[in-house]
Amino acid sequence: MLTRAELRKGWCPGARAPMQARDGLIARLRISGACLSSETARAIAGAANRFGNGQCELTSRANLQLRGVTPERLPDLLAELDRLGLIDADAAAEAVRNVMISPLAGLCGRADVTPIGAALEAALIDATDLHSLPGKFGFLIDDGGPLSLWDEITDVRFAFDQPRGKFDIALGVDAIAIGSCAPEEIVAVALRIARAFLAVGEAMPEPPRRMTDVIFGGGLAALAAAAGRPAPQQEWAPPRPAPPAPVGLLRFGDLSCFGAAAPFGRLSANMLAAVAGAAQTHGRGEIRLTPWRAVILPGVAPQEADALAEYFHAAGFIVSPDDKRLGVAACGGAPACARGTTPTHADALALAPLAGQLFPTGLALHVSGCAKGCARPRRAPLTLVAHDGLYDLVLDGSAFDAPSSRNLSLTAARNLLHAMAST
Structure with a gap:
């Protein structure tokens, strides 16, 4: 069996730094706020057909990646993505921008984390000393809304607690609590934790790739101290319901949405174009990506749910929460x-x-x-x-x-x- 080190061959792909697979290069688009307009989604679908093999994927971090890109087509793809405003100036800025926010941010959560997520992305790009963070190191900001991200894997998470008006902070897969902060403090706190991670990691025998490596390596207390946070507490285990399947008609108070999942996260460019068409015709021209390999169209009319279900099913999507896939x-x-x-x-x-x-x-x-x-x-x-x-x-x-x-x-x-x- 291969060792963990051998299995790490490769990297988290980006658009500036795509990764070679057997079917060609994989170019991952880190979609800011996991929100796309229907026009942009349609343009991405066209790019997937022109510069790739016509196959796309929804990732577990609510990103979108194109498959089958050839080295010869890559420059043209990058030019198109740059025109659409979907890529960063360089691969280092692209790689550090691993920020996931609630899928329906700004629509039905208890706090609008959209500007916070955007500010953290911008701060990470500007903080060139943090461009040495491992490629998988990520941040999560949960707005306390109905589609919780709490059970998603990340390194640094902020979860809104409405009664106190603050965000609880936790580290690693096991969500080790290290206090809380006000919404306006999230960016500064996140940067301090990231710098502490790098500093503590320098003293470890093997550089850590994730926060869990620091925790298991005994460096958690030192990291918390370096970040100016309270001493780590025992594992914080809030209720963790089964991972949601946001498909079909979704109703959150006055907001009605429709969700459709791509089987195993794989969707063709034509399927993506179909999503864009539905968002334009039946929604508000907006598509939200989720870490559950599903898309959500906000602002649909509930009476159109059956028509949308038939439309997405015909396009190849999963629309029933009972679907075994x-x-x-x-x-x-x-x-x-x-x-x-x-x-x-x-x-x-x-x-x-x-x-x-x-x-x-x-x-x-x-x-x-x-x-x-x-x-x-x-x-x-x-x-x-x-x-x-x-x-x-x-x-x-x-x-x-x-x-x-x-x-x-x-x-x-x-x-x-x-x-x-x-x-």
Whole structure:
């Protein structure tokens, strides 16, 4: 089995620094505020067809990436993205701008975090000393609204607490609490924490890639002190409902939205163009991206929900919260990824009904093309990890954890899940 260091080959792609896959370059667009106009979405769809292989992906950080770009077409793609205002001046500025905010920010949350997110992005770009942050190091700002981001993986999170009018601050996957701050303090606090992370990391035997590395490495207290924050508290575990599936008609008070999910995050350029058309015709010309690999159209008329469901279903989207595909995560696998040896999407489709029987609520199964676990870098009830055309099964763990069963064909994996569901 490959070591963690070997699995780290590659990087988080951007547009300025795309990553090579088996099907071409992957160019990731960090969409500020995870909000697109219908005109911009339509232009991106056109670029995906002209400069890539016509395939796009919604990522778990509410970004949008284009696949199959060739080196020869990359300059033209960058020129188009620059015209659309979607890329940064250089790769370093692009890489540091990892800020995720609530999908419906400014529409129905308890605090409008849109300007805060934009200010933090701008501050990170200006703070050139922070351009050495690891590529995956990220920030999250949750507005306390109905579509909570609290369970999403990040390094530094700010969650609004309405009674106090402040944002609680927590670090790492386990959300270690280090006090709170006022809304106007978020940018300064975030920069101090990031600088403390780099400073503490310099003294560690191996430079940390995520906040969790500092926590497990015993540097949390020093980091908090360097950032001027209160001493870390025990793990803060607020209620964590099953990951939402924002599909179909969504009603939040007076606001009506429609959500549609791309199966396993993959959508064609034509599907993206269909989203743009629906946003223009049935919404307010605005598209919100989510970390759940779904898009949301705000401001739709509730009486048009059935027509929208039929439209998005015909375009290839998931529109029912009962769809078993929502309970499965899968990376591109073969043939898209150089490490892939199994057709993960097809295998995930075959196993989705059985996984849904075993775990009817939330995500049940992660089908990973290798131990890197790109589609879900965290625990899942069932995780199948591919190697050499076969799968290892991990129970209640991640793609890098020790398996309970090894070297399963798809048929053997299906039979094993069937046996588990029958007991």
